[in-house]
Amino acid sequence: MEPPVNTRSKNPSTLTLDEHAVAASGGELQHIITGTGALNSLAEVVTTLHPAGQVLLLRDATPKTINGVDLVETVRGIITTALVELEADPESLVEFVVPAKAGHDVVANEETIAAVQEAAQEATLVIGLGSGTIGDISKMAHHDAPLVLVQTALSVNGFADPLSVLVLNGAKRTSPSRWPSVLLIDDDVVSQAPARMAQSGVGDAVAIWSAPADWYLSSKLGMGGNYDPNIYLPIREAGMVLQDPDDAVARDGLVHALTRGGLQIGMAGSTAPLSGVDHLVSHVLDMAAMAENAEHDYHGTQVGVATVIALSLWEIIHERDLLNVDTVELEYPDDLEQRTRETWNRIDPTGSLGDESWRAVGNKAKKWASATRAAFDAAGDEHREHLTGLTPTAHFAADTLLRWDAPTKFSQLTPPVDEDRARWALLALPFMRDRLTVCDLLLMRGLWNDELIDEVFARAEHAGGGL
The missing domain is CATH 3.40.50.1970 (Rossmann fold)
Structure with missing residues (x-):
């Protein structure tokens, strides 16, 4: 060599x-x-x-x-x-x-x-x-x-x-x-x-269309990470090839999307550029399955389904201007610890998962209390415009997954994830780790609830995903 x-x-x-x-x-x-x-x-x-x-x-x-x-x-x-x-x-x-x-x-x-x-x-x-x-x-x-x-x-x-x-x-x-x-x-x-393995890789790869938005938010809100488009742009370029009708070309695109993704994560020193709400849903499903000694699908396959969900959420956020927070007091709810523990006690009555998750979420809340957010509020229109450009439609991700015959819905996972578990997984997102996502901001606004989840499911179904 x-x-x-x-x-x-x-x-x-x-x-x-x-x-x-x-x-x-x-x-x-x-x-x-x-x-x-x-x-x-x-x-x-x-x-x-x-x-x-x-x-x-x-x-x-x-x-x-x-x-x-x-x-x-x-x-x-x-x-x-x-x-x-x-x-x-x-x-x-x-x-x-x-x-x-x-x-x-x-x-x-x-x-x-x-x-x-x-x-x-x-x-x-x-x-x-x-x-x-x-x-x-x-x-x-x-x-x-x-x-x-x-x-x-x-x-x-x-x-x-x-x-x-x-x-x-x-x-x-x-x-x-x-x-x-x-x-x-x-x-x-x-x-x-097995074809399911490449389908998992495509699911992991399409997260490039949603995860950078969470990374951007975290960085601009003073919650960590140095947002740099140069980290994710090479991966997006490779990801554009995933819908190519030539199998060899599409597979080569997948090699580059995944491998360059890993390299850029390493350069950034964090998975944050490629891991937002999309990956968090998969982690939550994994944790639930392990706590219950049950099977779960491949990580990337779950990420793909969750990316359709995440982009559907972003469509709603953009249409309803839910990140217009200039005059909104953004603070975590007073019962954050209780809600964190109740979320995880549902699948782990021993409290072990609740303890582990609260350590992470509690640290996130402390960091938020001291974060500097004035710059974000002052440039709200600019930030919202940038986030709109970062997040394509949910149809785009769903079409890429369908090109590879990959699951786009929770019910298509192996084993299938029913509506109750899918809803719980989404509601659990702010209560799992110390990294801020858009779900945290919606929780602070009192909007992260069943009503919004219903809207997200309906939007995702329209795009070819969802339940």
């Missing part, structure tokens, strides 16, 4: 994925290898990154194939061949199959992370083979050994960033982890993954 080139000062939209990786990570993510046959580069990657010691292969137990051949056997053979070339003991390859949680696939919780970190103690090279959760777990395994991620599906944007979505005290939390050293995306591998 050639040494990385310093491209940090260039416009990401003009860079190859490999150059973009170096620019975003400061050289920590040295290479992104994509295309047909990319997996064949794994031998060179191993010989370059691994002069001696133990190679740890992290994977789950889900069967995967490439061109009809077992993918794990293929990867194992490539690594073993590389070790022989290095005159290393092939027995230095150690596999750890990350266990699934009852009623779920692999879950990146405290127990799983501890087990993986123990398994990785002696590793001098870690290779993660799998989709999004395996990627997140692998990035937590060992911070000193080089890390290679072999991406097996176009399911999420979280492979190419230094963050991991974990389950801590039963709640979904984004935690700092590390950049991979090399990311491999073989077109044969990802194109032969």
Whole structure:
């Protein structure tokens, strides 16, 4: 492999994925290898990154194939061949199959992370083979050994960033982890993954049309984040290709939308540019399912359904001018803690989720009390105009999802989410984490209620989504 080139000062939209990786990570993510046959580069990657010691292969137990051949056997053979070339003991390859949680696939919780970190103690090279959760777990395994991620599906944007979505005290939390050293995306591998995986990736990708609005609000209201359109514009450019009628072109667009999304998240140091109401709905559904030991759909698939909801909400906000807050006193309700705990006690009577969520929401309320909002009030018209330009119609997101036969409605998720659970998930949004979204402002105005949710469902249905 050639040494990385310093491209940090260039416009990401003009860079190859490999150059973009170096620019975003400061050289920590040295290479992104994509295309047909990319997996064949794994031998060179191993010989370059691994002069001696133990190679740890992290994977789950889900069967995967490439061109009809077992993918794990293929990867194992490539690594073993590389070790022989290095005159290393092939027995230095150690596999750890990350266990699934009852009623779920692999879950990146405290127990799983501890087990993986123990398994990785002696590793001098870690290779993660799998989709999004395996990627997140692998990035937590060992911070000193080089890390290679072999991406097996176009399911999420979280492979190419230094963050991991974990389950801590039963709640979904984004935690700092590390950049991979090399990311491999073989077109044969990802194109032969189940269609549901790519549908999940499209769902994750379409959030680019709603999430930046929440990021903008948070930044302009003094609640954190340095809003910069240059972070999300390269991802929007890639996302425009997702509706292309040519499957190969659309799939390449998905590779770029997800991978550049991860890189830009890493550059921003936060998931906020790509994670607003859309992702929050998915996290809430996940948390409810885990608390009840029930199944839930893929994260990105839920995000796609929620993006249609989020854009429907923004349509209503723009039409009714609900962010015209110049003369409105914006404060969280006095019973914020009670409402937070009651929200989560519905699914977790032990109070554990209520405790964890109140820690986050309580911090958000304290930050709001000291935030400077005068600048936002003074430029209200300008801000509302900008937010209108940020958020296209819900039809746009729904049409993109339908191009991939991806779910657009809660009832189309696997398993289906009924109206009662969908309504509860939306009403729970301000009571989950410490990041402000537009739902917090509507809560402060006394508008985040069943009546508004009914309007949102109806608007989303008109766009092809909703219940």
